[in-house]
Amino acid sequence: MNRFENFCTRFVQSTGKKEGAVSPVITGSASFAYGDSETAEGIFEGSVKKPLYSRMGNPTSAQLENILADMDGGIGAVVTSSGMAATTLATISLLKSGDELISIGGLFGGTYSYFSETLPRFGISTSFFDVDELDAIKDAVNENTKIIFLESVGNPNMRLPDMKAIAKIANDAGVVLIVDNTITPMSIAPLKLGADIVVYSTTKIISGNASALGGAAVFRAVAEGEDKFKSARYADIHKFIEKIGKTALIANAKKRAMRDFGMSASAYNSYLTMLGLETLPLRMERIIGSVEKVVKGLNERGLKVNHPCLSFHPHHERYITDFKNGCGTLFTLDMGSKEKAFSFLNKTKIATLTANIGDNRTLALHMASTIYRDFDEKTRVFLGITEGLVRVSVGLEDPLDIIDDFLNAAK
Ligand SMILES: *Cc1c(COP(=O)(O)O)cnc(C)c1O
Numbered sequence: 451m452n453r454f455e456n457f458c459t460r461f462v463q464s465t466g467k468k469e470g471a472v473s474p475v476i477t478g479s480a481s482f483a484y485g486d487s488e489t490a491e492g493i494f495e496g497s498v499k500k501p502l503y504s505r506m507g508n509p510t511s512a513q514l515e516n517i518l519a520d521m522d523g524g525i526g527a528v529v530t531s532s533g534m535a536a537t538t539l540a541t542i543s544l545l546k547s548g549d550e551l552i553s554i555g556g557l558f559g560g561t562y563s564y565f566s567e568t569l570p571r572f573g574i575s576t577s578f579f580d581v582d583e584l585d586a587i588k589d590a591v592n593e594n595t596k597i598i599f600l601e602s603v604g605n606p607n608m609r610l611p612d613m614k615a616i617a618k619i620a621n622d623a624g625v626v627l628i629v630d631n632t633i634t635p636m637s638i639a640p641l642k643l644g645a646d647i648v649v650y651s652t653t654k655i656i657s658g659n660a661s662a663l664g665g666a667a668v669f670r671a672v673a674e675g676e677d678k679f680k681s682a683r684y685a686d687i688h689k690f691i692e693k694i695g696k697t698a699l700i701a702n703a704k705k706r707a708m709r710d711f712g713m714s715a716s717a718y719n720s721y722l723t724m725l726g727l728e729t730l731p732l733r734m735e736r737i738i739g740s741v742e743k744v745v746k747g748l749n750e751r752g753l754k755v756n757h758p759c760l761s762f763h764p765h766h767e768r769y770i771t772d773f774k775n776g777c778g779t780l781f782t783l784d785m786g787s788k789e790k791a792f793s794f795l796n797k798t799k800i801a802t803l804t805a806n807i808g809d810n811r812t813l814a815l816h817m818a819s820t821i822y823r824d825f826d827e828k829t830r831v832f833l834g835i836t837e838g839l840v841r842v843s844v845g846l847e848d849p850l851d852i853i854d855d856f857l858n859a860a861k
Contacts, residue, residue: 457730460521461727465724465728474720475509476510477510478718480503482501482502504714506708506709507714508720509717510718511717511720513720513724514715514724517724518652521635521668522668523639524669525671525696525699526668526700527669528669528704528708529664529723530666533652533653533654534665535713536651536665537560537561537630539667540649540703540707541569542707543707544702546574546686547572548594549596550574550575550592551574551595551596551597551599552576553577553579554611555580555600556630557601557605559822566578581600581604584612584616588623591619595625596625596683597625598616599629601629601633602631602634603780604834606835606839608756608757608763608834609834610758610765610777612768613629614644618644624678625683626647627644629645629648630649631648631650632651633778633780634773634775634777636734637738637775637777638773641668646679646699647667647669648667650665650668652664652665652666652723653806655730655733655737655779655809657722658726658730658808658810660806661722662719662722662723663719669700669703671696671697672691672698672699673696679698687699737845737846738778738779740852741759741776741780742759744844744852744853745760746759746760748857755782755783778808780844783840784836785838788838794860795814797858798859801813801814801842801856802814806843807841812844817835818835818836818839
């Protein structure tokens with residue numbers, strides 16, 4: 451039995467209802483009536499668990515939050531208007547001017563510019579490391595380090611982290627580890643591997659059909675005894691821990707990010723995301739199988755393919771031992787030059803040219819002229835962006851059709 455079987459049961463059982471409307475109900479109200487003043491007081495105080503106002507939470511979004519928290523074994527989740535909003539919520543709710551971040555691997559373009567351009571404007575700096583620079587990462591941690599941030603799979607460099615080793619560094623140093631698990635939902639369980647917070651862009655494979663922008667942050671419980679969140683490093687959230695206990699990280703995120711920045715998910719998008727979730731395990735299982743077939747097929751025919759299922763990839767061993775359920779939908783092709791990449795992309799009949807990933811359809815894009823066009827040469831080298839690099843996200847099509855089409859387009 452693979453890891454996805456159990457998710458098939460959980461997702462369809464938790465989105466549907468046994469009585470009344472089977473499909474999740476969309477609560478299309480921005481505000482909620484409290485009935486009487488005592489109830490209003492209780493809701494604002496937190497003692498009455500009823501909706502307050504849709505910026506702070508919505509019943510449809512709450513259903514999605516419960517499913518995603520359960521998926522990762524978290525105590526709770528907060529869904530947001532986009533994946534970037536989830537990263538912003540998870541980080542900004544812990545940060546203040548003077549703090550430092552350590553960013554490992556990847557990195558998604560939006561996250562990179564958030565760390566390298568936006569956060570510095572508020573006095574927060576980030577240092578960037580490759581997944582294998584473990585000693586340098588250990589040395590970089592100091593008393594101002596608040597967050598170690600890691601992507602589960604390097605996008606688009608396809609490098610795989612040793613998540614347990616990185617979690618050990620974070621835990622030994624008492625620093626929070628946030629993992630962006632957008633590419634590998636279900637395949638990788640960051641909280642079980644030692645992370646504290648998991649963030650997702652649900653826009654990608656969780657929805658699967660480009661119908662809804664969305665994101666989520668899943669939080670672990672704050673422990674009753676010793677916990678890194680109780681150290682002086684995280685003094686700012688101690689009041690939530692004292693008042694609320696194990697779900698303090700959610701209250702902190704809602705009050706410090708959601709309430710003041712307003713990156714709330716819409717009920718309609720949460721509904722569409724749940725429709726996608728119902729078939730996520732089936733789509734994931736099919737696509738990770740197809741990725742290997744397509745990658746190996748194209749590699750055998752002489753194309754320059756980058757994916758850790760290939761024996762010469764530097765993280766092939768790690769792929770076999772730590773990524774038993776694949777590493778998501780992506781691989782890259784190095785066509786050698788921008789001209790050859792453009793020719794390939796203009797000739798492919800199967801791939802849709804777009805910046806999205808994790809779709810039911812196969813998607814492809816030239817990296818240097820699009821997502822990474824504003825990045826300087828040094829950054830592109832660090833992120834593995836070469837002139838001819840094409841990122842591919844494999845979809846549900848017959849893998850043999852994809853191979854045929856790509857070989858033809860590469861001619
Ligand atoms: C797309 C993506 C994001 C951002 O998500 P949006 O929903 O587009 O805001 C963050 N991280 C990764 C790995 C992504 O692929």
